[in-house]
Amino acid sequence: MDIVHQVEQLLEQKKIDIFIGYREIDGHVIPHGFTLENLEELKSLKLGDQRYALEKMAAGLARRDKALKIGIIARDCNNRALNTLFTWNQLDPDKVETITVNCCPSPITPHAECSLLSPKSTGIYKRENGIAFDSDPETFKKDHDNSDRFSRWMYEFSKCIKCYGCRNVCPVCFCSECSLENDELVEPGNLPPDVPIFHLIRASHMAGRCIDCGLCEEACPSDIPLRFLHREMNRIVSSVFDYQPGQGQTKSPFTILGDKVTLTPQPMDMDMETEENRE
């Protein structure tokens, strides 16, 4: 059964009030909300290789109307983000229906069955002075010493134009008050923003949430390798807490307030050494 019929059935059986899918307008495949009132629009339902954070839109709609039952087209990254939004109580799993479709095609996955996005190509200057999109955190650590890594990150971060695009596009960014807009943490009016703290605040807040969908890197006008940063942060979360966001609906370790601190603060390098020793 094709998607159009599935959506039609869901709407007619009142299992959902609105279905968030895609349709084509002027050659652009863009999101659209299909409802029972405009059922004829379903003919224009179309899938393209552009991804939008449909689950973020669903969460926005659910915030306006708690009783709204929402259906969405879900690729693998959408499903991971949905799981994260469920665990953080931003969406009710009983009020969300998904229709799973294949992931976006890419050179890695020509048959488009997998969520691995192909990294963007990196220019020569960025490769020499910054961090390549396709570099791997482990080899990057081996190939470059501490000061080199720091200067490369500072090169990347200082390109930031503070557009807040990474936060605005992120499907799992939902806080009503954002630390990035806190005057005490990030001084307003500075460009580039206070580096590296601006990006590290966001990275640390992504712990236990980031589902590696790559939307932030796609939205970054300054080509900052945000996926690299968040992937390394995810690795730490997974090694310390044995938790992978988006894989299931188990609560994130960061939602539980403990009564004692189990981690001792120490310099980054020592942390890495002890981790290596442990392995």
Place this chain on the structure above:
Amino acid sequence: MNYTFVPSVCSYCGTGCGVLFEVIDDKITTTLPLKSHPVNQGKLCIKGWNLHEYINSFMRLKAPLIKEEGTFQKATWEEAITHAANAFTRIKKEHGPDALGVLVSAKVTNEENYLAQKFTRAVLGTNNVDHCARL
């Protein structure tokens, strides 16, 4: 509920980035970058990301205002255009056409900019026409 997305072009500067407005019940609530747009390729600056704010701003002027005795008074378009035309004619008569100048903008369309320079040269009769980007 009417939930739709409308593709458009950012009106903040002359770059022409593609934006996508999230429209809930005929009210624009969010701006997103249009991913398939060739100009910005799914990226936006901070102004573009907040494009919906000025559309819904309570400070937005929805009718022309004419200053009378030091305060702005609401007027109709007919009154406002007549008022401006009279003032232009008076200045041109008293001080010559070069006392007038026109600044055009990156935020309006190419055609509107063309009309503005035509108006300046053919109607007002001066070459004092420039662009806001050179201010």
